Amino acid sequence: MSVDPLSRAACRHQLRQARKALTPEQQKSAAVGLAGYLPDHPLIQHAQTVALYIANDGELDPHVLAEVLHARGKRLALPVLHPFHAQHLLFLEYRPGQPMTSNRFGIPEPTLDKTQVVPMAELDLILAPLVGFDESGNRMGMGGGFYDRTLGCLDMAARPQFIGLAHECQRVKQLPIAPWDIPMDAIATDQALQFLH
Numbered sequence: 001m002s003v004d005p006l007s008r009a010a011c012r013h014q015l016r017q018a019r020k021a022l023t024p025e026q027q028k029s030a031a032v033g034l035a036g037y038l039p040d041h042p043l044i045q046h047a048q049t050v051a052l053y054i055a056n057d058g059e060l061d062p063h064v065l066a067e068v069l070h071a072r073g074k075r076l077a078l079p080v081l082h083p084f085h086a087q088h089l090l091f092l093e094y095r096p097g098q099p100m101t102s103n104r105f106g107i108p109e110p111t112l113d114k115t116q117v118v119p120m121a122e123l124d125l126i127l128a129p130l131v132g133f134d135e136s137g138n139r140m141g142m143g144g145g146f147y148d149r150t151l152g153c154l155d156m157a158a159r160p161q162f163i164g165l166a167h168e169c170q171r172v173k174q175l176p177i178a179p180w181d182i183p184m185d186a187i188a189t190d191q192a193l194q195f196l197h
Contacts, residue, residue: 007176012140015132018169019058027061030167033190035064039072041193043161043186047124051077051091051160054100054108057142059129060165060190067096077118079146080109089150091118123160126151127188130164137183137196138175139164151182161185163193 022030038044050069055061070076077091081103092110100108110116128147132140141147151159164184168191186195 008140008178009143011172011176012131012143015140015170015172016057019060019131019167022058022167022169027058030190031061031064034060034062034165034188035068037191038065038188038193039068043125043163043193044069044074047074047161049075049077049118049122050125050127051079051118051123052094052127052165053079053129055129056105056107058167060167062127062165063096065127066094070096075118077123078110079150080112081146082150083112087144087146087149088153089146091120091123092116093118120150120154120160121158125161125163127163127165128184130166130170130184132170132172132175133164133166133184133187134172134175135196136174137185137187138177138181139184140175140181145180148180148182152180163188165189 052062052066066076076094078094079089080092082088082090093116094110098110101111103109130139130141151162162182162184163186165188168189184196186193
């Protein structure tokens with residue numbers, strides 16, 4: 001399958017602009033909305049270990065959700081740039097409020113500590129940021145391919161549930177996809193969780 005990189009870049013630019021145009025009030029409302037319903041969804045209730053992220057560049061912010069999940073006894077993890085495996089992610093245990101360091105993209109992440117590594121086999125869910133999504137479960141990220149490479153190394157049966165978090169303005173009818181793109185199992189906006197398969 002051949003994909004026009006220009007169409008992907010143009011689509012990514014347009015969708016990034018849409019989410020960055022949201023006001024701080026809209027962003028805060030979306031974060032509260034997500035945390036208001038998602039912890040009570042059976043998918044989250046049955047999960048023991050949940051990976052999420054620190055919001056950047058207008059992404060739907062899961063920090064309120066993280067606080068609720070932590071208070072309910074869930075084990076949380078955050079992605080960090082893998083120190084030895086280029087363009088892959090490693091997941092470290094996370095507690096809201098813990099000290100963070102900035103990675104090379106300026107995104108906060110836990111300080112690398114091998115005693116805090118959460119093996120992929122222990123992750124029940126990965127809640128991932130995205131730039132755009134479509135009704136077929138396709139996700140467009142920032143273009144680095146970190147989640148795709150990390151999950152692409154795993155057998156399908158060994159993969160955690162992969163759920164994208166997004167603002168409704170990031171929904172499109174059809175994304176230009178590439179063969180290496182890992183589809184999501186579900187998408188969660190500030191209003192509802194929708195399964196895609």
